[in-house]
Structures are given as C-alpha cells and as structure tokens.
Amino acid sequence: MLGTSPEVPMSRLRSVILPSILAPACLAIVFGAIGCGGGGTSGAVGLGPRVPVSALTFPLAAPKPGSVAAVDAFPLLTGNFDLPVFVTTAPGDDGRLFVVEQRGRIRVIENPAQATSYTTFLDITDRVTTGLGEDGLLGLAFDPDYATNGRFYVNYVAPRSATQGTIVSRFERTSATSADPASEVVLLRYAQPHAIHSGGMLAFGPDGCLYVASGDGGSGGEPVTHALDLGSWLGKVLRIDVRTTTPGLAYGIPPTNPFVGAIGARPEIYAYGLRNPWRFSFDRVGGALWLGDVGQNEREEIDVVTRGGNYGWKAREGSVPHTASEQGRGPFIEPLHEYDHGTGSCIIGGYVYRGRAMPSLEGAYIYADYAAGQVWALSSDGAHVTSNVELINLPGVSSFGEDADGELLVCRHKLGRIQRLVSKAATASAPFPQTISASGIYANLETLEPSAGLVPYDVNAPLWSDGAEKDRYLALPGVERIGWRADDAWAFPLGTVLVKTFRLPRVRGVESTAIRVETRVLLLSPDGWEGYSYRWRDDQSDADLLAGSDTRAITVLDESAPGGAYEQTWRFPSRGACTSCHTAAAGFVLGLTTRQLNRDFAYGGGVDNQLRAWNRAGLFDAGVPINPAWLPAHPLTSDASAPIAARARAYLDANCAMCHRPGGPAITAIDLRSTVTVGAMNLVGVAPRFGDVGLASPLLVRPHDHGSSTLWARMHTTGADRMPSIASSIVDVEGSALVAAWIDAGP
Numbered sequence: 001m002l003g004t005s006p007e008v009p010m011s012r013l014r015s016v017i018l019p020s021i022l023a024p025a026c027l028a029i030v031f032g033a034i035g036c037g038g039g040g041t042s043g044a045v046g047l048g049p050r051v052p053v054s055a056l057t058f059p060l061a062a063p064k065p066g067s068v069a070a071v072d073a074f075p076l077l078t079g080n081f082d083l084p085v086f087v088t089t090a091p092g093d094d095g096r097l098f099v100v101e102q103r104g105r106i107r108v109i110e111n112p113a114q115a116t117s118y119t120t121f122l123d124i125t126d127r128v129t130t131g132l133g134e135d136g137l138l139g140l141a142f143d144p145d146y147a148t149n150g151r152f153y154v155n156y157v158a159p160r161s162a163t164q165g166t167i168v169s170r171f172e173r174t175s176a177t178s179a180d181p182a183s184e185v186v187l188l189r190y191a192q193p194h195a196i197h198s199g200g201m202l203a204f205g206p207d208g209c210l211y212v213a214s215g216d217g218g219s220g221g222e223p224v225t226h227a228l229d230l231g232s233w234l235g236k237v238l239r240i241d242v243r244t245t246t247p248g249l250a251y252g253i254p255p256t257n258p259f260v261g262a263i264g265a266r267p268e269i270y271a272y273g274l275r276n277p278w279r280f281s282f283d284r285v286g287g288a289l290w291l292g293d294v295g296q297n298e299r300e301e302i303d304v305v306t307r308g309g310n311y312g313w314k315a316r317e318g319s320v321p322h323t324a325s326e327q328g329r330g331p332f333i334e335p336l337h338e339y340d341h342g343t344g345s346c347i348i349g350g351y352v353y354r355g356r357a358m359p360s361l362e363g364a365y366i367y368a369d370y371a372a373g374q375v376w377a378l379s380s381d382g383a384h385v386t387s388n389v390e391l392i393n394l395p396g397v398s399s400f401g402e403d404a405d406g407e408l409l410v411c412r413h414k415l416g417r418i419q420r421l422v423s424k425a426a427t428a429s430a431p432f433p434q435t436i437s438a439s440g441i442y443a444n445l446e447t448l449e450p451s452a453g454l455v456p457y458d459v460n461a462p463l464w465s466d467g468a469e470k471d472r473y474l475a476l477p478g479v480e481r482i483g484w485r486a487d488d489a490w491a492f493p494l495g496t497v498l499v500k501t502f503r504l505p506r507v508r509g510v511e512s513t514a515i516r517v518e519t520r521v522l523l524l525s526p527d528g529w530e531g532y533s534y535r536w537r538d539d540q541s542d543a544d545l546l547a548g549s550d551t552r553a554i555t556v557l558d559e560s561a562p563g564g565a566y567e568q569t570w571r572f573p574s575r576g577a578c579t580s581c582h583t584a585a586a587g588f589v590l591g592l593t594t595r596q597l598n599r600d601f602a603y604g605g606g607v608d609n610q611l612r613a614w615n616r617a618g619l620f621d622a623g624v625p626i627n628p629a630w631l632p633a634h635p636l637t638s639d640a641s642a643p644i645a646a647r648a649r650a651y652l653d654a655n656c657a658m659c660h661r662p663g664g665p666a667i668t669a670i671d672l673r674s675t676v677t678v679g680a681m682n683l684v685g686v687a688p689r690f691g692d693v694g695l696a697s698p699l700l701v702r703p704h705d706h707g708s709s710t711l712w713a714r715m716h717t718t719g720a721d722r723m724p725s726i727a728s729s730i731v732d733v734e735g736s737a738l739v740a741a742w743i744d745a746g747p
Contacts, residue, residue: 047603047617053453053475055440059430060495060525068358068375068391069424072417073097073409074109076116080416081107083132085200086140087401087409087418092147093176094404099411099418102136104128104156108177122154122171122179129159131195131689133667134215134276138200143242144208152179153210153242155202157192165192168202168212170242170250187240187250188268190233194218195689196667197276197294201349205239206287209254211270212238213277213291216313219691220721221296221323227273227313228329230265235313237277237291237305239270258308273311273332279349279399280305284406285363292349292367293335296322297725300347301335302367302378309333337378337385342549343574344369345725348397353377355406358423364389366408366421368397371665374576375410375421393530394419395579396665414584414663436519436534436543441473441499445542448501448516455619456603457610459596460634461654464732466568467556468502469514472591475499476619484620486594487632487675489587498522498589504570508558517552517570519543522578522589529588531578549574569729581727585663595674596654598633634674637738648742649674651735655724670700678747683711693721703747706740715739 073087083102090098099107099118104125107118129135139155146152150173158167168188173179192198197215205211216227216235227235244252259265280291289305299318303311311333315326318338350367364377373395379387398413408421433439443451450456454473462470475497476482483491499521503514516536523530534543535550550572557565573580582588591597597610611631615624625631634650635642653674659665660672668689669682678684684701692698693713706712714723715736722728 047455047605047608047613051453053451055443055451055453056475056497057433057438057440058497058521058523059432060523067360067424069422070392070394070410070419071422073420074112074115074118074418076114077109077118078116081118081411081418082416083136083413084398084411084416084418085136085138085413086399087411088140088142089402089404090142090146090152091144096176097403097409097418098140100137100140100154102132102138103130104137106137106140106154106179110177119177121173121177122181124154124156124181124184127158127167128156133689134196134198134200138198139202139213141202141204141210144204146173151242153187153202155200155212157198157200160192160195163191164189165217166190166198166214185250187242188212188233188238190214192217192234193224194691197222199274199277201277201279203280203282205282205289207254208241208243209239210242210251211280211289212240213274213280214238215276215278216274220693221719222275222314223691225314225323225326227275228310228315228326230259230262230269230272233266233268235272235274236266236269237271237274237280237289238266238268240268256307270307271305271309271311273309273313273315273329274303275313275317277349278347281349281351281400281402283352284354285352288352290349290352290365292347294346295341297341297719297722298322299335299338299340300344300369301338302347302349302365303333304336304382306333311335336380336383337388340549340551341725342551342571342577344372344374344577345580346370348399350400351402351408353406353408355402355408357407358421360423361391366391366400368394368400368410369576370397370413371580372574372576373397373579374574390576392421393527393576393579395584414665432532432545434545436536439521439534441519441521454499455614456601457592457597458599458601459591459654460599461596461637461650463590463654464728464735465502466504466570466728466730467508468504468517469511470503471501473499474592479618481621482592482614482619484594484615484622484624490589490592490594492524492589492592494524494526496524498592504554504556504568506554506556508556515554516540516543517554518572520573522582529578529582531573531575531582533572533575535572546572547575549577571727571729573727580665581658581724583658583664585661585665586658590654590658595632595634595650598628598631599636637735644738644741644745645747646674648739651738655735659724684747691721693717701743701747704744706743709743712736712740712743 084099085102086100097109106122108121109115109118128137135157137156141153143151153170155168170185171179172183196218199213199215201213214233214236216222226232241252241254246252253267259269260267274293276294277291291303291305293301296317298320301318314323315329316322318335348368348370352365353361361377364379368375373393375391377389396413397410399411401409410419443449454475457472477495480493501519502517504517505514507513519534521532533546536543552570554568556568600607601610609628611624611628635646637647637651652672657672660670671681686700688710693710698708698710701711702708
C-alpha cells in the first residue's frame with residue numbers, strides 16, 4: 001500500500017483543483033524501482049512496484065446536467081471570429097446571420113449551414129478603442145423597419161475623453177452584405193470614467209423604442225455613485241425613440257419614460273441602479289425585459305426590468321447590502337434570481353426560449369456564466385423561480401443570440417466560434433459516488449490512508465487557499481502515460497483523476513489541529529476536465545457530494561485576533577466553477593507541471609525527486625533527463641535562501657498566471673507567468689486601467705514602492721478590489737510580503 005512518510009506534511013499547495021468527474025474503475029498507476037542519484041537520497045527506493053488502482057468507483061461517463069448540446073452554427077466555415085460578443089439576424093433577412101467582433105467589425109454569414117467564409121458588413125475599427133477588456137464594439141440592433149429603411153444601430157466604446165466613451169450610433173446599409181461606415185449618425189455620447197462596466201447591449205422593444213444598457217462606468221465598487229444618480233446615464237437602461245426627433249437631439253424621448261419632467265433627471269432613463277447590465281433581451285411572448293447584471297464580489301443577478309425600477313446598485317449587490325451610506329436610496333426591486341461567487345462570477349444574460357428545436361425548454365430563460373462556464377434554464381411563475389436547471393458547461397460564453405426562428409446561438413469569446421444549442425438524447429451512466437467513502441479514494445477514512453495506487457505529490461509554489469493544508473494525489477487509467485513537457489502544460493490521458501483534500505487548522509498555524517473541510521476531485525472525461533466537491537461532515541466520519549456551491553463557518557483560534565479567535569467562511573465551489581481558475585489557457589491542470597514537481601518527496605520507500613521517480617515508474621510518455629537539475633524548477637516560496645525575485649515570480653505564476661497570461665480570461669494585458677521577462681509582464685511602470693485601489697497616482701508595479709503598486713494592494717485587501725476575486729477571502733500575509741519585497745527591491 002502506498003503512503004507518505006509521517007514526518008512530511010502533504011499540504012503545501014493551494015491549487016484550487018475544483019471538482020470533477022472520475023475515471024473508470026479499472027485504473028492502474030505505474031510504479032517502478034527507483035535508483036539513486038540526483039536530488040534523492042542515495043539508495044532510496046521511492047515508489048514501489050506498479051499497483052493497479054482498482055478501488056475508485058467514479059464512472060467515466062458521469063451524469064450530465066441537461067439534454068442540450070452545442071454544435072457549430074457554421075460547420076463548414078474556414079477560420080474563427082475575432083472575439084465575438086454578439087450574434088443576431090436582421091428583420092426580413094432570415095437567411096443571414098450577423099456576428100459582432102469586439103475589435104470593431106460586424107461579419108455577415110449567408111446560408112449558415114453551407115457557408116465556408118464570411119464577409120465584412122461594417123468595419124469601424126478606426127473609431128473603436130483598442131484597449132479591449134470590456135471595451136470595443138459591444139452591441140448591434142437592427143431597426144424593426146430594416147427591410148425597407150436599411151438602418152441599424154451599434155454601441156461601442158471610443159477612445160476616452162472628458163465627454164466621450166460610449167457611443168450609440170446609427171448606420172445604413174449599402175447592400176444586403178455591406179454598410180457604409182461614413183453613414184454614421186451619433187445618437188448618444190457619454191464619458192466612461194474607467195475601462196470596465198460599459199454595458200453595451202441595445203435592442204428594440206415591442207414598443208418600437210430602442211433600449212440601451214449602460215454600465216456604472218467602474219471601477220471596482222463604483223467610487224462615484226452613478227447608478228443611483230438620475231442625473232447620470234451610467235448604470236441604467238435607457239429608452240429612446242429613433243423614429244421621431246427632439247429639437248437638438250437625433251432621437252425622441254418617449255413620453256411614458258418614468259422621469260420625463262423630473263428635475264435633475266435624464267429623461268432617457270427607463271430603469272436604474274444597475275452595475276453592468278451586459279446583456280438583456282425581450283421575451284417574444286409578452287415582451288418582458290430580462291436582464292443579467294454582473295456583480296461585484298458577492299452576487300450575480302437576473303432582473304425582470306420594469307419602467308422606473310430601482311435595482312439597488314451600489315446600495316445593494318443582488319439582495320445583499322453593499323454600501324451602508326446608500327441604503328436610504330430605495331425602495332429597491334429584488335432580483336428574480338441571484339447566485340453567489342461559489343457558483344460563478346460573471347453572468348451572461350440570455351433569452352426566454354421560444355424556438356421549436358428544444359421543446360422541453362419552452363418558456364425557460366437561458367443564461368450563462370462567463371467565468372464558470374455553466375449554462376442554465378430558469379423557469380418562474382413571474383414572481384418566483386420554480387426551477388433552475390444546469391444544461392451544459394460551455395466556458396467563455398460572451399453572449400447569446402437568436403436566429404429568425406428563435407433558436408439560440410452562443411458566442412464563444414476566446415474560442416472565436418459561434419455555436420447553436422440543440423437537443424440531445426439522454427445517456428445512461430453508472431451511479432456517481434455520493435460520499436467519499438463510496439468513491440474509493442481512501443482505504444481508511446480515519447487516517448486518510450489513500451487506496452492502493454494513488455500517487456501523492458507536492459509542489460514548490462503553493463496556491464493560497466485561505467490557510468488550508470492540502471493532500472494531493474494522482475491516478476492514471478490503466479497503463480496510460482502523461483504527455484510530459486519541460487516548460488508547457490502536460491497532456492493527460494482520458495480518465496485521469498486528481499484528488500485534493502483541504503484541511504483547515506482550528507488553531508492558526510498549528511497543523512496538528514487541522515480538520516478536514518473539503519475534498520475536490522478533477523477528472524478528465526470525454527467532455528473535458530470536470531469537477532466535483534465533497535463536504536466533510538462535522539464529525540469527520542465522511543464527506544458528502546455537493547450539488548452546487550456552499551459555505552461553512554469555521555472558528556479559528558488566533559491569539560492576535562480580537563477576542564483570541566475569528567470566524568472563517570469556507571466557500572465550496574459549484575461544479576462548473578472550476579474553469580474560473582483551471583483555465584484552458586493554463587492547460588486546465590495547475591499544479592502538475594515540471595516547475596512545480598521538480599523537487600524531492602518522501603515516498604513510502606524513501607526520498608526521491610518527483611520527476612525522476614515518476615519517469616522511472618513509467619508515468620511519462622517521454623524520458624525525463626536523468627538529472628532533474630537540468631530541468632526548470634520553481635524555488636520553494638518558503639525558502640528564504642532563494643532569490644526574492646525568483647520566489648515572488650513563482651508565487652505570482654502559481655496564484656495569478658492561470659488568468660493573467662495570453663489567451664487567459666483576464667481583461668488586462670498583464671502576463672504573470674514566471675517564464676517571461678519582467679519587461680514582457682506589462683506590469684512595471686504601467687498605469688492601471690481598472691481603478692486605483694484607493695492609492696494616489698499608482699502604477700501596477702512602482703519599483704521600490706510596493707505601497708503605490710496596485711498589484712500588491714489588490715493582494716493585500718479583502719474588499720471589492722481583491723485579487724484573486726474568487727476562491728479566497730483572507731489575505732496571504734506571507735505571500736503579499738514576498739511580493740512587496742520583490743517590488744521594493746526594484747524588479
């Protein structure tokens with residue numbers, strides 16, 4: 001039976017390995033005799049002989065949440081779209097679809113099922129800001145009379161000035177597949193104080209008026225209360241009449257707008273108190289306006305918007321009080337539905353489904369979360385949610401759209417693809433283990449002795465997990481091997497299982513007082529990496545599979561805390577939230593890399609370098625050089641003898657680079673991988689784009705001055721500006737001190 005040396009703690013990493021599905025019961029781990037040399041103890045045995053992993057009970061074809069699939073909307077199309085953020089059709093033009101690209105182009109695709117290419121309908125890249133993030137060309141709406149007047153409207157962010165940011169303009173087509181960029185008529189123009197929360201959606205309502213979503217202008221926490229200010233267009237849904245004009249304006253004010261004639265109020269305002277209403281839509285039946293409002297650090301919400309409605313931001317975030325000084329600005333309208341950041345952190349509003357291809361979803365509101373990747377179907381009686389069913393996991397959905405028949409399309413932002421949601425036949429699967437004891441991970445739940453064949457491991461640069469200790473294990477299916485790479489993400493075979501158990505000390509810093517809190521499992525299934533989370537019972541006898549996100553309050557003794565203790569809230573992630581940290585850009589698996597595993601480990605048979613031991617055991621498809629000293633390695637972040645710069649860069653790589661890298665979900669150009677030069681990090685001496693975190697004249701990193709560096713400030717806060725914004729709510733004092741020392745040394 002494989003185990004670990006009792007004197008070696010197995011809990012130095014914080015790689016939020018979010019939940020997953022597991023592999024076939026017929027798993028085997030390859031072990032082999034280990035010789036001496038390199039970083040190991042001379043004569044060490046290390047890993048024992050090969051042991052089959054026969055105890056695990058996870059089915060490879062785990063049960064899926066819904067009977068929906070996503071297929072390419074343009075199956076024969078050559079090439080991808082450039083950051084697609086919306087897709088729609090035009091009235092009277094059922095045979096074409098129009099795709100909005102964030103950098104400033106609208107593409108048109110004729111005969112979607114047979115199309116092999118697209119053409120450019122409109123190109124305004126010369127007037128769209130190039131900063132991207134949440135900027136760019138964001139919205140498109142065709143005039144209800146487009147078939148006869150050829151008019152359409154766009155919402156984009158132009159280079160900022162004191163009076164300019166968001167622009168809503170009208171254009172005219174020159175043919176069915178092209179429009180005239182010179183035909184622009186600006187309707188609305190207003191400043192955006194920060195490069196986030198621009199809103200961007202616009203659509204015609206059943207009343208023939210144009211509705212425009214405007215974000216609060218940022219930054220984190222909205223330093224100025226725009227959303228509740230009726231004198232500002234920010235943080236609102238606006239409604240204008242483009243069929244008539246008001247003297248001095250290119251549009252008319254609908255006389256039924258709720259604040260017409262109100263002193264100090266903008267007459268265009270239809271509803272207010274919104275943070276970032278990225279996407280909204282009108283139900284084809286009844287015309288109700290459904291809106292997804294992106295939250296701060298606590299709640300994502302769905303609102304059914306009514307005329308004159310006040311939705312509370314920044315007094316409230318969802319139904320949760322946010323700013324004490326703004327509580328008297330109500331009354332506030334409760335969200336129809338909300339979820340916390342254990343489930344997801346960036347809601348993408350969708351559509352009430354009225355198509356025919358998926359009859360089981362008739363009348364359900366389909367929406368998604370950009371970060372978590374989940375797509376849900378929400379049903380309600382008009383006032384209360386009656387069901388909220390997960391349909392599919394699609395990471396990186398930036399928007400939904402409808403075709404002429406009301407069938408749903410999804411924009412996969414970074415993937416550059418447009419997909420169509422379709423029904424799929426339900427598939428039977430083996431029962432999924434509902435408890436840790438039923439999973440076969442542990443041979444002994446009291447001692448946490450792993451079942452035969454699970455390979456323990458540790459890492460050089462731990463991911464911070466609010467002070468939790470961790471035990472980590474790997475299982476490979478059959479005799480399959482890892483596609484090893486020296487300095488890139490490893491490739492894992494179908495059915496690979498990763499296990500991590502989190503143990504939280506009840507006395508801060510005293511590992512012997514730790515209790516088991518959670519076990520997370522990551523499995524590579526035919527649908528990709530998937531996660532599952534088990535919550536340990538209070539009596540520690542077993543852990544139960546969670547259906548969604550959850551929290552647990554734990555009292556931790558700490559002599560330095562007021563009263564000698566503090567209450568820590570442990571957050572259990574939802575099943576779809578794993579991709580918030582385990583990003584595609586980072587290869588999904590975070591801790592199992594050459595730089596992280598190039599270190600010694602105490603196996604049951606002795607101490608050896610993990611890479612050498614795994615290589616000799618046959619876990620890699622290519623031979624690792626016999627001397628691990630030839631391979632890259634992160635320094636131990638706890639090793640005070642290692643250079644501060646190397647330790648700090650390793651810390652940032654492990655804790656931040658899964659998002660802050662090329663192709664990652666972060667909306668900045670920062671690259672925090674340890675493999676790039678300091679200059680290529682786009683960090684040192686660079687002004688922040690998304691808020692000053694309360695600092696005077698800050699830079700992302702100001703050499704020799706960590707106190708004026710937003711990188712450090714975001715690590716050292718627990719408020720709205722915290723990074724990482726999810727999965728952690730306690731400051732890593734040692735980690736932030738390490739980064740501060742690196743900055744002060746002058747990177």
